[in-house]
Amino acid sequence: MPELALRVDDVSKHFGGLKAMRHVSLTLEAGERISVIGTNGAGKSTLFNCIAGTFPVSSGTIELFGENVTRTSAAQRARRGLARTFQTSRLFEQLTAAENVFIALGGNEFRGGLLRHFRRDTARWDRVARLLDRVGLDGRGPQPVADLSHGEQRQLELAMALALEPKLLMLDEPAAGFSPAERASLVTLLRELPQEISLLLIEHDMDIALAVASRVIVMHDGEKILEGTPDEIRASERVREIYLGGSIDHAA
Numbered sequence: 001m002p003e004l005a006l007r008v009d010d011v012s013k014h015f016g017g018l019k020a021m022r023h024v025s026l027t028l029e030a031g032e033r034i035s036v037i038g039t040n041g042a043g044k045s046t047l048f049n050c051i052a053g054t055f056p057v058s059s060g061t062i063e064l065f066g067e068n069v070t071r072t073s074a075a076q077r078a079r080r081g082l083a084r085t086f087q088t089s090r091l092f093e094q095l096t097a098a099e100n101v102f103i104a105l106g107g108n109e110f111r112g113g114l115l116r117h118f119r120r121d122t123a124r125w126d127r128v129a130r131l132l133d134r135v136g137l138d139g140r141g142p143q144p145v146a147d148l149s150h151g152e153q154r155q156l157e158l159a160m161a162l163a164l165e166p167k168l169l170m171l172d173e174p175a176a177g178f179s180p181a182e183r184a185s186l187v188t189l190l191r192e193l194p195q196e197i198s199l200l201l202i203e204h205d206m207d208i209a210l211a212v213a214s215r216v217i218v219m220h221d222g223e224k225i226l227e228g229t230p231d232e233i234r235a236s237e238r239v240r241e242i243y244l245g246g247s248i249d250h251a252a
């Protein structure tokens with residue numbers, strides 16, 4: 001049987017009286033790519049936050065690489081190989097793009113003083129350059145984050161997530177606010193990620209969600225209502241209805 005990167009088993013999350021997510025189950029094989037789609041408020045981010053350990057679940061079980069992590073912290077899950085991006089930016093605005101990636105690469109190593117590393121660590125600066133190159137930001141390293149476009153900031157976040165050498169990468173709406181050209185490059189970039197990285201993607205843009213994943217999960221009103229291949233999702237009447245009857249290819 002293939003190794004499972006992730007198993008979500010009957011997970012629910014309540015915020016007070018609000019049942020934001022109910023009885024969701026899914027599995028993700030190692031190296032597999034899955035998209036989670038659904039309209040606003042469907043529970044997609046809640047699912048992500050429960051998997052990442054940002055929110056404790058109300059009930060159910062979460063396993064990462066065969067280990068039950070339901071009661072562990074987000075930091076412990078990160079140490080097991082999970083990296084995620086957020087819908088809102090978590091970049092150090094006053095630093096350059098390259099410095100942000102440099103810090104992401106360092107993790108806890110910088111306790112002895114960051115500046116010392118900044119000056120001397122040429123091997124790490126080489127890795128920074130390679131990561132920036134990989135996400136299409138070559139040449140943008142010296143730019144302060146505040147001078148980067150919105151799209152470039154999201155690319156930078158991806159570089160920072162990749163710096164952690166994740167086994168499971170979770171991206172929360174990576175194309176939000178992207179131009180059509182930026183969307184196209186994101187699809188290429190995600191398709192070219194190393195095959196061993198398992199990917200769980202939340203994406204409003206149906207084109208991207210269906211282009212990148214081999215399986216798609218549809219959430220609606222806190223529940224998983226459908227799971228299928230991109231072709232099955234494209235052909236689904238239910239998905240069409242949820243996305244207001246329009247062509248789902250342009251439902252973002």
Ligand SMILES: Nc1ncnc2c1ncn2[C@@H]1O[C@H](COP(=O)(O)OP(=O)(O)OP(=O)(O)O)[C@@H](O)[C@H]1O
Binds near residue numbers: 018038041043045046
């Ligand atoms: N921290 C929170 N406290 C209270 N309610 C929350 C919290 N996070 C989410 N919710 C609620 O849970 C429900 C699901 O929200 P969630 O953000 O998971 O949906 P979503 O599918 O990610 O939507 P969007 O595409 O708009 O981000 C919503 O009703 C939302 O208001």
